[in-house]
Amino acid sequence: MIDTRVTIAGVELKNPVMTASGTFGSGKEYSEFVDLSRLGAVVTKGVANVPWPGNPTPRVAEVYGGMLNAIGLQNPGVDVFARRDIPFLKKYDTKIVVNVCGRTAEDYIDVVERLGDEPVDLLEINISCPNVKEGGIAFGQDPKAVETITRQVKDHAKQPIIMKLSPNVTDITVMAKAAEAGGADAISLINTLTGMKIDIHKRTFALANKTGGMSGPAIKPIAVRMVYQAANAVKLPIIGMGGIAAAEDAIEFLLAGATAVSVGTANFFNPYATVEIVEGIENYMKKYGIADVKELIGAVR
């Protein structure tokens, strides 16, 4: 019997496979393809205190081995989310992680306070979205700002908080340490890398927002490197993500030091990706005689 359970900030997940915020809605669309109860957790699309309309279209563009997106955190606001999406997810035997976005510290606090009495297991605080002008990444690229926002949110949150870090920084360990100093319960990385694509035929930007966040298999080596560096810099549990499309990718992140992983862009080209990765990790453990998935975490040093 193999044990695939992992624990993040006192919350036990049945396996280390989660979804990446923004790629899975609140689970409903993909519940037509996969049994959400097979997943360690569902991480929802970012939710703000009020509805956000997001950016103009085109919002996505394909690039070699990846894609760019500039959705702009369109979301229905926390009230509709709590009334509609949380009860939907409660029907499944999985943990609920709500991704929280905001333009100001007050926005974040507003959302975490509103979610305090909801059956939410963990909060993931998005301080790294590259596609909104205020908030988001503005908090994520300065270590002092990371520490301050972490502390402010932590002071108001009932659930443990995961700070989602930006890779668009010179030294990821500085940001990881800042989140730790601010009282984060966990960190997740990497968010998307800021990129740009130009349509040479129309001589214009491929995205209406000009820049977008790059994701997909092409960014995986960068993400593995940053997870490894962060794991060696802080004691916090790490949720690793960035280009995970198969169990082998997920295992790389665990070996680099992640306690859990998130599957994002892969959902778009393989709606069964999450559950296939759960099964692939089990097969890997059986193949190599690994009894407990925790043996893999940070095993490569």
Add this chain to the structure above:
Amino acid sequence: MSKIKMTAKVASQEMIGPDIYSLWIQAGEIAKQARAGQFVSVYTKDASKLLPRPISICEIDREAGALRLVYRIAGGGTKEFAGYRAGDTVTVLGPLGNGFPEISADRQAFLIGGGIGIPPMLELAKELNCEKTAVLGYRDAQLFLKEEFESYAKVVVATEDGSVGTKGNVLDAIREQGLIADMTQHLKLPAGEAVKQKSAAPVILACGPTPMLRALKAFAAEHRIECWLSLEERMACGVGACLACVCQTSQVDAHSNVHNKRICKDGPVFEAGEVEL
């Protein structure tokens, strides 16, 4: 109805216009559920191209379990598709989106297609059992699918270069070829009669480039004609999760709670008054 991802076999492939290809695939599980106006996501074999290409369904052969996809080469992905031959395989996910609405037999339907927006109108032309006119807008004299439309509908053509039919776009053809009188008959009836005969009123169903759809929306509003538009946008997931392919709506949408609807999931066909173009 459920969405199915499957490996389909290519039955045939043919070039039917400049960079325009007609691909028949054996996809029984999808064909049996599919409706006119829906689309499928087609996956490339080149792993560097991650995202599936959304392609509208041109024809459905439910008995043979086959789908016809007519598409234009727009980049590397569709170029790969154009190289497929009978016997090759292709991975598809579908049927996606909602099709065109049901139209009762006593209506008068105007099926309007512009460019690569023409193909999805063919299955609709085949299925509707009311009086129907197809207005097809082409670039030049390469009138792909026109003869096939003629089996099901009266066909009116516009070409940008004026080589066939009306020179200009589909609205120019509507005006020049005397269709406005047919489309506005219902307005000439006394108010009470108009209501009584509402079921016989004209309806526009269209797919094409955004400027064409915008002009049709204004035209339909001016003449009080019911109008349904099939929209297009860059997509990623194709199933309503990623919020990439949104269009603006006149009212706050129940799902998004903002003035946005998802083209892949809530569309691609919308009532013209519902969307801002």
